[in-house]
Amino acid sequence: MELEVWLNGTHVAMLSENRRQMTMAYTGEAHPVGAPLVSVAMPVGAGRYSDPKVRAFFRGLLPEGEARRMLAYDFGLDESDDMGLLAVLGKDCAGALMVQPKGDGAALVAGASTKDTVDDAEIERRLRALPVHPLGVDGHIRVSLAGVQSKLLLSRLEDGRWVLPADGVVSTHILKPAHRDLPNSVVNEAFCMNLAARSGLKAARTTILSFAGTKVLVSERYDRRREVGGIRRMHQEDACQTLSVLTIVPEHKYEEFGGPTLVGIARLLEQWGDAQSKEELLRQIAIHVIVGNADAHGKNVSFFHQEDGTVCLAPVYDIMSTEYYRTAYARSMSRTLGLFVNAKRNINEVTVEDLVSEAERWGMRYRTAQSVLTQLLERLPNALDQAARDVPEVPQALIELVQERITSARAEAARLGQ
Missing domain, CATH: 3.30.200 (Phosphorylase Kinase; domain 1)
Structure with missing residues (x-):
């Protein structure tokens, strides 16, 4: 089977599968050489990319778990058939890529x-x-x-x-x-x-x-992005795709099961991005820790592709306090972090100092990391009040949980700054 890969109206690559091996080759319309057009893991070149890089990226566009199983059944496909699922679902997926059967013609977006x-x-x-x-x-x-x-x-x-x-x-x-x-x-x-x-x-x-x-x-x-004349699709990919982590099962997106690491993500930003993105990454990880969200994993960190061939960190998404369910409902929610912080696995063991040390592992200076976190922590009390007004239905138990975690983090940051 062969599928066409389109990006913003240009046919940039061909995706093929033969004997269960998936490969991708750029077309002559893909340029410039060396640009991370489809993925930073597969820059533009004359060669042919193969598994696991190709499958890790394109499988990452598809639903996971039960949703994947049900969709495969509905279309008469085997659950493992990535190419078949891409052929029927790939015209509207994450980012700006459109994946479609060979010969379907120019991939157009309707108003x-x-x-x-x-x-x-x-x-x-x-x-x-x-x-x-x-x-x-x-x-x-x-x-x-x-x-x-x-x-x-x-x-x-x-x-x-x-x-x-x-x-x-x-x-x-x-x-x-x-x-x-x-x-x-x-x-x-x-x-x-x-x-x-x-x-x-x-x-x-x-x-x-x-x-x-x-x-x-x-x-x-x-x-x-809404623009004059319609909706523009923005090209992006998540950390599992950029780091070629093949998520055969959903658990593979967690560091505990071989998923991406924060150091790996930071290195990618060092190579393809900028210092500001690493500072934003630190803020993202800090907010997950502050609200008590242990479930942030490799598919919860994404990157925008920019016109100059670099990438920047995409907005944070899918933040939810998992710790709330342990405290308010005595649910057995895991406290194991999806992305470890300074080698700490338990979210309740992560300190402000751990966040600073983690950032140092990315090449960030101690004072820079400390400043980023201090400024964030200074804004959080007022932000908490505003968020509670934004969402009046929020349970008081959740507000109090986050408030306690903010207070604790601010007290530690003050001690570190002395």
Whole structure:
């Protein structure tokens, strides 16, 4: 099987599979040589890339876990058939790439304004159908997004109306219903994401909306940008893709099971990015620790490709306090970090000094790391109050948990600064 890989309207590569070996070769339209066009793991060149780099990148565009199994079944494919799934789902995936069968013609993006809108009742029906139609995929809608959590992809018009991402219409928003096993998951994530944004981090915009009585977290896709004439797709990839970590099972995105490390991510930014991105990475990791989110892993860190061939850190996303469920509900949520900090595995053992030491391992100066964290911690108390107002439904127990963690971190930072 052969698939075409398109980037912003240009056919840049051919993807092939023969005897279970996936390969990718750039076309003559891909330039300049050495540019990380598809991935920083596969710069433009005359050669042919092969597994595991190729599969790690392209498999990373596909859903994981039960969603992957169900979609494969619906399309009559084997669960392990990456090429088959890309052929049916690859036209609307993360970033700016479009993957499609050879010979389908120029990959075009249609204007959502020309399509029929859907009302709240229809959206609620599709949310209820997610257990059997992951991502909202059906015979008409073909979209892909990595992750295991249940979610619905939609496109939103400038006037606020919603449109199905079908026939070339690009999805612009991710709708996440409440997690069946985690009470208050919608307000938990909305609160933590607003806290990150209010404290100065670049964060995906999130809000809570209700559709026919069903409350969901609505996240604006940071890899989509509204411009005159339509929606522009922004090319990006996550740390598992950039570091060629093959996620055969979802656990592989965690450092404990061979996933990316913070040092590896920082080295990538050193090679392809800038110092500001490393400082933002430190802020991202710090906010996960502050709210008590042990679940931040290699697919929760992503990079934007820039026109000059460099990359920068993408906005932070998927922040939720896992520690809240241990304290408020006595749930057996893991405290093992998805990305270890200064070799610490337990999130409750990570100190401000550990965060500074981790940054030093990336080549950051002690004083620089200390300053980045001190400034973040100074903003957090006010950001906490603002986030609580942004999300009035947030449980008091969650506010108090995060407040205690902020107070503890600020006290330690003050001692270090003496």
